[in-house]
Amino acid sequence: MLATARQLPRALSAQQRRGLTDLVTLPNGKPAIAYGPPGRSGTNGRVVTVFGSTSFLGRYLIAKLAKSGTQVVVPYRDEDEKRHLKVTGDLGQITPLEWDLRREDQIAECLRHSDTVYNLVGRDYPTKNFDFNSVHVAGAERIARIAAENGVTQFVQVSHLNASPSSKSEFYKTKALGEEKVKEAFPNATIVRPAIMYGHEDKLLNNMAFWPILWKLNEMQTKVRPVHVLDVAQALTNLSIIPSLAGSTLNLPGPSTLTYEYLLTLISHVTYQPPSKAPVLPKRVALLLSKLSQKALWWPTLSPDEIERRYIDDAEVEGDWEKVGVRPDEIEDHAITYLRRYRSA
Template sequence: MSTSSNLLRLQRAVNHQGKRAYHDLVTLPTKKPIISQGPPGYSAVTGHVVTVFGCTGFLGRYLVSKLARMGTQVVVPYRDEDEKRRLKPMGDLGQIVPMEWDLRNENQIAECVRHSDIVYNLVGRDYATKNFDFTSVQVDGAEKIARITAQSGVPRFVHVSHLNASATSPSALYRTKAEGEERVNAAFQGATIIRPGPLYGYEDKLLNNMAIWPIWWKLNNAKTTIRPVHVMDVAQALANLVHSPQLGRTIALPGPAALTYEYLLDLVSSLTYQPPSRAPVVPKALALLVARAAQSVWWPLISPDEIVRRYIDDADTPGAWDEVGVTPADIEQHAIQYVRRYRSAENFSRPNVFPPKKSFTEELGY
């Protein structure tokens, strides 16, 4: 083949890829170039390779969707084969890379992060089990992932904690979240800590549980105040960090309003058209006794630590949503999407609150 033919093919390939610009080239502290190309959207290429630990969880699956929609290649470590299958269609061909891993296997963790330029750690537990307690997951596990990420030369690490993380909290979950933050900061210099409030969405444990088990949300006379935040908003905030140069920050992402459980129960009742629950308020001692008995079940109804958390108000911390480029939505705007399915067949249709509109002739009196 002649030289002119090779040059012609090369020119066609360059024209097919599109023009380059200076803003398409990003150089990381490790001197690794990140080159974006293609039109914006699903088939784009951002040039970033991201690992999301905890990708099969509630928040993780939405984060993977946001990243893949931007054209980012996402490594999705998984434990359960069935859980990771839903992630595969979220990205273009070859953009979603599943890799089996175990929190106790450091070699698998290193393999999951070796090609990435940013790593997210979303791994956590709502209740302790005989195999994984709060400390092993949210303290030792978080430190292990951060340490191996630093040793692998990954320039950025994002650790998701909780808004109420505190070393002095009566809740073991909140205490281990705070300890995990300290261990992560010690293992990875310049780690970004994200503290979201309670999440709500399609598979949440907030609105769905209120519609099914309202009795457990009446603890503390339903006066506990929380700051719920939409899972989509938090996922978008995390996805925006891919293009953010900020390092070594602790960013709080609470909901836009502080609401009591009583208000949320009334909201769910008004959207499901179900009468408010008349169940009595369960004393804390009795609730703890029932929760401890439920620990013999593989999927406990409610854990003792969750009973403790029902009596703790969310921290009054100002949100830093401007730093992540997201405006959080009020829960009233989205709650109907997630609880409408709990309406019964008898009252699924909205009641006719307003009288029917009169026709033009009726308005004139004919």
């Protein structure tokens, strides 16, 4: 028994020895030590902050980062909205911190230990507290500026494929203006422009299955390039280990260009539901009903800007998927996974 006790310190010291493979070089050139086995139960030495962590894309990005052993700081506004993120990583991997977009001290607290910052914050519709400009432009510039002041070496701004300063949509316009402000505050920032995303909690396939009449605008001929949310999350995860892409703008459209008519037909076939016979609303009538519903109802409805977006085709640009090491999937390969629950039987 005495010999075993004497051998214990020697055994522990042998287990605690480190190899050169445990030394990780961060994008800023600083060294970090990896602990434990590779993967979820280990630590790769990286610390990442994901603003917009409770969003549709945020949950998948955090899960992939945590799975690789990255410690993820999760800023949140509502206690209940971040609970599901705690189990995406092992014990101690997910660090939730309360924040407000207008509180610079809270933003600094969320990113002061991080080497990489992702900004996924966005609004699909304006509210009395946060309009498009305060979130997509002023808010993005504020986060980027504070990140630069605190020595963050990698900043990733998630925009939209259709971002344009001359767009008829205020959403797309402010996304483009936000890119410019981020570049001014953080010149080496990486801009990522994904197309509309689909997945389990999306606002594309689910809304089409539940409210097909709202997608019949423009005679259902609007062209979109939907992309799988898991593909976008993987691309963003890969960016954290590809420092050569810093300062570039990456377009991430889906592999195919489809119309709303095609998507509604696909949903009808997968769910075994007959196509909707609802009439196609003229744009003026849809805008009028949208404005009235926003004044009469307290819960979010289809905003006038969202109706404007239903008439705008996705930009026909070349995708940059090879640069991030991802091959995007076709929507037909995953439609049944997310639409099976809408079958009556």
